[in-house]
Amino acid sequence: MIAKRTPDPRLVFDPAGLGLSEAERSFYRRATAAVARDLIGAYLARRWRGRWYAARIVETEAYLGAGDAAAHSFRGRRTARVEPMYAEGGHLYVYFVYGMHTCANIVTARAGRPEAVLLRAAEGPPDAPRLLSGPGKLCAAFGITVADSGRDLVGGHRIALFRWRGRRPRLGVGPRIGVDYAGEAAAWPLRFFDLDSAAVSRRSSAP
DNA sequence: GACCAGATGTACT
DNA sequence: GTACATCTGGTCT
Numbered sequence: 001m002i003a004k005r006t007p008d009p010r011l012v013f014d015p016a017g018l019g020l021s022e023a024e025r026s027f028y029r030r031a032t033a034a035v036a037r038d039l040i041g042a043y044l045a046r047r048w049r050g051r052w053y054a055a056r057i058v059e060t061e062a063y064l065g066a067g068d069a070a071a072h073s074f075r076g077r078r079t080a081r082v083e084p085m086y087a088e089g090g091h092l093y094v095y096f097v098y099g100m101h102t103c104a105n106i107v108t109a110r111a112g113r114p115e116a117v118l119l120r121a122a123e124g125p126p127d128a129p130r131l132l133s134g135p136g137k138l139c140a141a142f143g144i145t146v147a148d149s150g151r152d153l154v155g156g157h158r159i160a161l162f163r164w165r166g167r168r169p170r171l172g173v174g175p176r177i178g179v180d181y182a183g184e185a186a187a188w189p190l191r192f193f194d195l196d197s198a199a200v201s202r203r204s205s206a207p
Numbered sequence: 208g209a210c211c212a213g214a215t216g217t218a219c220t
Numbered sequence: 221g222t223a224c225a226t227c228t229g230g231t232c233t
Contacts, residue, residue, distance in 0.1 A: 061226070070226070081217065099214030101227045118226050136227050146216095178226055 003102060003145040007046055007053040010125040011141060014052040015043040020162035025154050027163070028089030032108040032115040035089070036062035037192045039106070039117060041169045043162040046142050053142065055132055056164070058197035059121035061176045062190040063105070065114045070182035073114030084150040085114035092159060094139070094149035101136030104144050106153065106161070120177070120191070121199045133199040170195040177202065 016022075020043060028035060037060075045054035063071040065085075072082045072095070084093040085107055093105040093116050105116035122138055124131035132138045139145070144159070153161050172195045179186045193200045 063226075072226080077218085079218070095226080096216060097225050098227050099216070099225090103226055105226080116226095120226085134227065176226075181225085 003143075004140070005143040005145055005147075007048050007143045008128075008131065008141040010128055010131065011053040011055055012051055013045075013054040015045050015054045015162035016052070018162075020164060022155075023090075023153070023161045023163050025088070025090050028106065028108050028154070029110055030089075030108070032062045032064055032117060033190060035106070035108045036060040036117040036190065037171065038163075039119075039161075040171060040192050040194050041164040043164065044119065044122060044138075044142070045160045045162055046144070047158050047160070048143070054162070055122035055124065055138075055142075057119060057122050058169075058194040059119075059200050060192050061118040061120055062108075062192075063116050063118060064188075064190070065109075068182075068188075069185040070176060070179035071114070071116075076114075078114070081149075082114065085116050086112055087150065087152075090152060090154040092144075092148055092151045092153060094144060094146050096146050097136075102139040102145060103135040104139050104142075104148075121193075121197075121201060123194075123197055123199050129198050134201060169197075172200075174202070 043054045066076045088111040089108045091107040107116045109115045122132040172193045
């Protein structure tokens with residue numbers, strides 16, 4: 001199956017034109033939960049055929065590596081699919097799941113520590129507010145595929161991340177979604193979201 | 208809110 | 221070979 005790589009034209013938008021600066025390596029090398037939190041309000045951007053496509057991130061989840069039963073790298077699992085999680089913070093880890101969906105993660109921490117942040121949702125355009133309201137939808141709209149797994153976002157020319165330095169969004173925190181199999185780790189408060197965004201799937205902060 | 212089908216790559220036996 | 225997945229959209233209550 002070949003996933004579509006063309007971004008949705010409604011996402012045309014240049015974050016650099018807004019004066020937003022690209023996130024540096026040091027941003028990603030911090031604690032994973034802190035990166036997940038600070039990604040709320042940042043802009044995911046993709047350059048495609050000379051144009052920028054971007055959207056504001058409103059929901060993320062942190063995955064803490066070998067000690068986290070919900071993470072693909074639990075117990076140090078290291079296979080071809082998961083390998084990008086072991087890269088230096090600032091890389092992309094993309095995987096295919098449920099036979100039809102693609103999910104994008106941003107690798108955090110230092111090389112060798114397989115931690116990452118799942119991008120769950122971003123703010124869609126006014127005429128399609130639900131376009132990016134889920135990890136699979138977000139990837140589909142940006143045209144991100146498993147071929148992008150392992151790509152470096154820092155100094156990246158195709159996919160990048162721009163930080164928003166204005167007022168901080170009102171933040172919600174709660175347990176991660178879809179990881180009920182992970183035992184006690186399923187209840188860890190590692191999901192972060194913008195309380196004021198309509199693209200967020202579940203707003204309750206309680207488990 | 209609860210429940211469910213759908214489609215297939217990945218991990219593991 | 222087999223089980224299951226960092227999901228989505230639909231139906232029913």
